[in-house]
Amino acid sequence: MMNPQSCVKIQKEWDIVGARQLGRELAKEIGFGTVDQARIATAISELARNIYLYANHGEIRYEIIQVPEHKAGLCLIAEDEGPGISDISQVMKDGYTTSGGLGAGLPGVKRLMDEFEIHTEVERGTRIRTIKWLR
Amino acid sequence: MENFFKERAEEYKKLLAEYIETQDEKALYEVELVSKAFIKHNILPEEIINLHIKALKEIYPDLVVSYEHSMDFLLEAMISYGLAHQEIQVLREQQIALKSEISIAAEMQQKLLRTNKPEVPGVDIGVISVPANQMNGDYYNFLLNTDGSIGIAMADVIGKGIPAALCMSMIKYSLDSFPEETMRPPVILNNLNRVVERNVESNMFITMMYAQYFPNSGRLAFSSAGHEPGYYYNAVEDRFTEITTRGLVLGVSEDAEYEEKELLINKDDMVILLTDGVTECRDGERFIEIHEVLEVIKQYSHLSSQEMVEQVYKHFERLQDFKLQDDFSLLILRKTV
Known part of the structure; x- marks a missing residue:
């Protein structure tokens, strides 16, 4: 069962804070502990910053996933209609962004979360879907 | 893994309480060993801070709220360090793999150039x-x-x-x-x-x-x-x-x-x-x-x-x-x- 989606538009740097805020509230609601809340917030930061820096605008959507008697989790979808990524394998490599001080980058998001999927098309945009499961 | 963490968490709490009581060097030495065990098991810095917060709350149930917030703040600040640490770990493994590949190449070169x-x-x-x-x-x-x-x-x-x-x-x-x-x-x-x-x-x-x-x-x-x-x-x-x-x-x-x-x-x-x-x-x-x-x-x-x-x-x-x-x-x- 999925709850109705929540969504935060990313247009200015300040929106990143709002996106983190909502993500943390939802994470708390689902029952994530302090460490995982912080990890989810950091992952949202990375996703939102990518949108802000490279695509100018886009959005982050949130879905609470509840599988009855099974597990719960938080799904984040970051979507933009920006320039896209021409070489995904390059940006998914460790050492690509952190060395330049740009932050944890997409490998960082992948580490902070449990599941990670990326679809991107040059000049069309990028869509990243990532899930953190409650353990 | 879970068990390992629980046991060490108990030990950490005990040592922390002991140190607050005595400021004894022995506790510091022992926490050094615990810390090394954490590194060996890839425990990230934010988890250690979280462990610290929990231990502190158990030792002092009426901990000053502002202090508690400050610790949460520290935890947040450590997330990126944890990521950087994991990344370096992966890069290190890649480097070892690369080195062994180069040494194979070097052997091959010697064979090729043999005269x-x-x-x-x-x-x-x-x-x-x-x-x-x-x-x-x-x-x-x-x-x-x-x-x-x-x-x-x-x-x-x-x-x-x-x-x-x-x-x-x-x-x-x-x-x-x-x-x-x-x-x-x-x-x-x-x-x-x-x-x-x-x-x-x-x-x-x-x-x-x-x-x-x-x-x-x-x-x-x-x-x-x-x-x-x-x-x-x-x-x-x-x-x-x-x-x-x-x-x-x-x-x-x-x-x-x-x-x-x-x-x-x-x-x-x-x-x-x-x-x-x-x-x-x-x-x-x-x-x-x-x-x-x-x-x-x-x-x-x-x-x-x-x-x-x-x-x-x-x-x-x-x-x-x-x-x-x-x-x-x-x-x-x-x-x-």
């Missing part, structure tokens, strides 16, 4: 070539021609590491493919120059000394393509003379011309070919002088050529504290009859 030292009566040849890093940018090669002459190439790629090493394989296969009638030193350098000029990026150059020795007559013909000068040792006069010719390094210009010179060698005379890794050895901060190299060679001249080059290498290896700055290659040919 047999000719055993010809009346000639005693010794040669050593040691790379500064894993892959060797120096190269020597012997060719035994049907007219009984011995062709000797001594080369150095300007530039180090893997690209230099790959470049040398090309030189070897070019040398092997030349028809024998072209085997005069200037002709060989001319041909190699064209190969290098056409196939190698313009930022890579090769220097080479090519010598052709006729054991029956004792005649030595040689040509240099911008290579470190060699030396001729006259046994009767007990004197070293520099041997070199004019000629551009390989790969610079298509129309480079190579000069040829000749020497007549008598019994106990020596011809020494080397690369700049020998002449540019360092003694502390100081580059050694060539006469020091020649002195050392003379010091071991009672030995066979092979023992000589090995002893000279050991001498300079020791002088440089066993850390070579550059690939080291030294070849000695001595007429024994």
Whole structure:
């Protein structure tokens, strides 16, 4: 069962804070502990910053996933209609962004979360879907 | 894993309480051990801070709220460190894998570039070539021609590491493919120059000394393509003379011309070919002088050529504290009859 989606538009740097805020509230609601809340917030930061820096605008959507008697989790979808990524394998490599001080980058998001999927098309945009499961 | 963390968490709490009570060094030492165990199990910094917060709350149930918030703040600040730590971990593993791949490549290079030292009566040849890093940018090669002459190439790629090493394989296969009638030193350098000029990026150059020795007559013909000068040792006069010719390094210009010179060698005379890794050895901060190299060679001249080059290498290896700055290659040919 999925709850109705929540969504935060990313247009200015300040929106990143709002996106983190909502993500943390939802994470708390689902029952994530302090460490995982912080990890989810950091992952949202990375996703939102990518949108802000490279695509100018886009959005982050949130879905609470509840599988009855099974597990719960938080799904984040970051979507933009920006320039896209021409070489995904390059940006998914460790050492690509952190060395330049740009932050944890997409490998960082992948580490902070449990599941990670990326679809991107040059000049069309990028869509990243990532899930953190409650353990 | 879960169990490990729970046990250590208990221990951490106990040590923390003990330290707050006593400020005892023993607790600090023990937490050092706990910390090492955490590192070994890839526990991230934010988890340790979380553990600290929980332990503190258990020891002080009525902890000041503002202090608690400050700890949450610290935890948040550590998330990125945790990520950076994980990334470095992965990069380290990749580096180990890469190193082992390079050492396989280095072995392969040695096999590819293997050349047999000719055993010809009346000639005693010794040669050593040691790379500064894993892959060797120096190269020597012997060719035994049907007219009984011995062709000797001594080369150095300007530039180090893997690209230099790959470049040398090309030189070897070019040398092997030349028809024998072209085997005069200037002709060989001319041909190699064209190969290098056409196939190698313009930022890579090769220097080479090519010598052709006729054991029956004792005649030595040689040509240099911008290579470190060699030396001729006259046994009767007990004197070293520099041997070199004019000629551009390989790969610079298509129309480079190579000069040829000749020497007549008598019994106990020596011809020494080397690369700049020998002449540019360092003694502390100081580059050694060539006469020091020649002195050392003379010091071991009672030995066979092979023992000589090995002893000279050991001498300079020791002088440089066993850390070579550059690939080291030294070849000695001595007429024994």
